[in-house]
Amino acid sequence: MNSFKGKKILLCVTGSIAAFKTCELIRILKKEGANIQVMMSSSAEKFIGSSTFAALSGEKVLTNLFPNSPIGGLEHIEMAFEIDLIVVVPATANIICKVASGIADDIISTTLSVCEQPLLFAPAMNNRMWSNQATQNAINQLKKMGKIVMEPEDGQLASLHTGKGRLPAIKSIIFEIRKLFDYPQPLKNKNILVTAGPTRENIDPVRFISNRSSGKMGYAIAHESYKMGGNVILISGPTSLNIPTGVNSINVENANEMHNQVLKYCNDADYIFMTAAISDYKIKNFSKFKIKKNKNNISINLKKNPDILKSLNGKTKAKIIAFALETNNGKNNALIKLKNKNADFIVLNYANEDGAGFESDTNRVTVFSKNKTFINLKKDRKDRISNKLIKFVLKNK
Ligand SMILES: Cc1cc2nc3c(=O)[nH]c(=O)nc-3n(C[C@H](O)[C@H](O)[C@H](O)COP(=O)(O)O)c2cc1C
Missing domain, CATH: 3.40.50.1950 (Flavin prenyltransferase-like)
Structure with missing residues (x-):
């Protein structure tokens, strides 16, 4: 054994x-x-x-x-x-x-x-x-x-x-x-959709714009959800992480692909954790050929990506848990996002704090619910933060 x-x-x-x-x-x-x-x-x-x-x-x-x-x-x-x-x-x-x-x-x-x-x-x-x-x-x-x-x-x-x-x-x-x-199984028979990691927006065949998301938080949520009995689908941008045991994963590269997959699975979901750091913008004119170094200055035009979170409105009965990665004025920004995006919860974390946010194995977060309850989760390993986050969501849904 x-x-x-x-x-x-x-x-x-x-x-x-x-x-x-x-x-x-x-x-x-x-x-x-x-x-x-x-x-x-x-x-x-x-x-x-x-x-x-x-x-x-x-x-x-x-x-x-x-x-x-x-x-x-x-x-x-x-x-x-x-x-x-x-x-x-x-x-x-x-x-x-x-x-x-x-x-x-x-x-x-x-x-x-x-x-x-x-x-x-x-x-x-x-x-x-x-x-x-x-x-x-x-x-x-x-x-x-x-x-x-x-x-x-x-x-x-x-x-x-x-x-x-x-x-x-x-x-x-x-x-x-x-x-x-022995893990309690409060998510038994529940479908959990988790997005994780960054997205990549191609500039030309060899270059892209992206962000520092490692996917660790989303992967930890996916794994904890599985351990709590959930049927988990993880839609992941490019990361170097192993797929957690028991989790079904779908790999995507850019925001459009992420959007399509989220729309495909959101209908059946009971909980959607929107952990991915999706690029807000993509390249307006993708260059089919590698851009050459023959000019002193070049500019890249960007256009807005779909707002995946907002696009879920009216398309799912799932409880939606959004994430806000902030550098300043965090609480205000998070609460505005919670309201504007019509999410049920928002998880605030900071990109400019030691041991929190992108790439780190640990995080410190505050979770706000639309019912005006909140919880501060002290700096801890991302799996334990995920466990407490899920329990808070279940208690305050
Ligand atoms: C031979 C001997 C056996 C002991 N057995 C116990 C014991 O079984 N339980 C206990 O609470 N203290 C026992 N003590 C006392 C503890 O060792 C003592 O209170 C010590 O300060 C405990 O320190 P610790 O809790 O840092 O290990 C024993 C002491 C001696 C000399």
């Missing part, structure tokens, strides 16, 4: 005798295709050596917030973008209480304070540590924060006491992880 194929799991090990049991967990997760990054607290290193985890995970183990030879960037912050799920196994009373109160004083608690991925704790501790009011308060707080805290098992403890505090069985931890990766 490869049910965790391609998933990136951050596995945090804290200072409990049960730390050795984490080896078996890594073995199973790896066997099922997951990539594991282990992080250890300094107490955990008293129980088991980092070399064991490095060997089992095939990755360097992160043990220190301030390593002896710091690398460029901040490993624990970069983690926030790369990881799909975080599990703390075993979770000490200490880490539970620290995360619940926002303490960030070592590599694990600091990482957990910046990451927003699903977070699962599998506690192991003495029964009195478990029933301690402070621990119980922290667990309630974590649950309120949306974190998952498993119940430890009853039985004989390392301290030779009997009671509740044993690490949950590895198979129960695997079961919880599986549940967290």
Whole structure:
């Protein structure tokens, strides 16, 4: 079985005798295709050596917030973008209480304070540590924060006491992880049309005008829509990206071709994500032959391309999600576009912001609905932005 194929799991090990049991967990997760990054607290290193985890995970183990030879960037912050799920196994009373109160004083608690991925704790501790009011308060707080805290098992403890505090069985931890990766399917039986990438408008047989769109945002939306159960058609301008699994793709080159394909499929669509950066203008007089370098100045006349978004008016029952890539006065421009184009939602992002807009693997967006609701989505990987965007659309349609 490869049910965790391609998933990136951050596995945090804290200072409990049960730390050795984490080896078996890594073995199973790896066997099922997951990539594991282990992080250890300094107490955990008293129980088991980092070399064991490095060997089992095939990755360097992160043990220190301030390593002896710091690398460029901040490993624990970069983690926030790369990881799909975080599990703390075993979770000490200490880490539970620290995360619940926002303490960030070592590599694990600091990482957990910046990451927003699903977070699962599998506690192991003495029964009195478990029933301690402070621990119980922290667990309630974590649950309120949306974190998952498993119940430890009853039985004989390392301290030779009997009671509740044993690490949950590895198979129960695997079961919880599986549940967290189980995607809900809110788009089941829905047809999703996504446009992505740039368009190219030919000047002559060897030259064109285009823009910096990489297609990453549209491809991420297409893939997330598929994972949520949708039947997805991706109409893509030229990009260097692989077609996401499960998505039907149609390649186009220029705005006219994009327009024809959108009109062909819009009728059956339930949701249309107009993510492509379609050229506003095309060349008025395409030169059949390569333009020669024999003049000091030449000018190219442009004429307007069809307004694909506007042309959807009255042609589809689909909810239309438009995009506005702005450099300034973003909110105003986005709201005007939302109204003028008669879209249901508009996703505002900025071309001149680090880690957002074209080409970047991450984005920061604000989504406005025509019902006057909105959501700000903090800078994050484009797949996670897509996931939150789709959920917002479903909730506010
Ligand atoms: C032998 C021994 C076993 C321990 N086992 C546990 C345990 O199972 N659970 C727990 O919460 N703390 C346990 N502790 C205490 C933690 O290691 C201690 O609270 C430490 O500060 C936890 O740090 P960490 O959460 O950063 O790993 C144990 C300590 C010792 C000396």
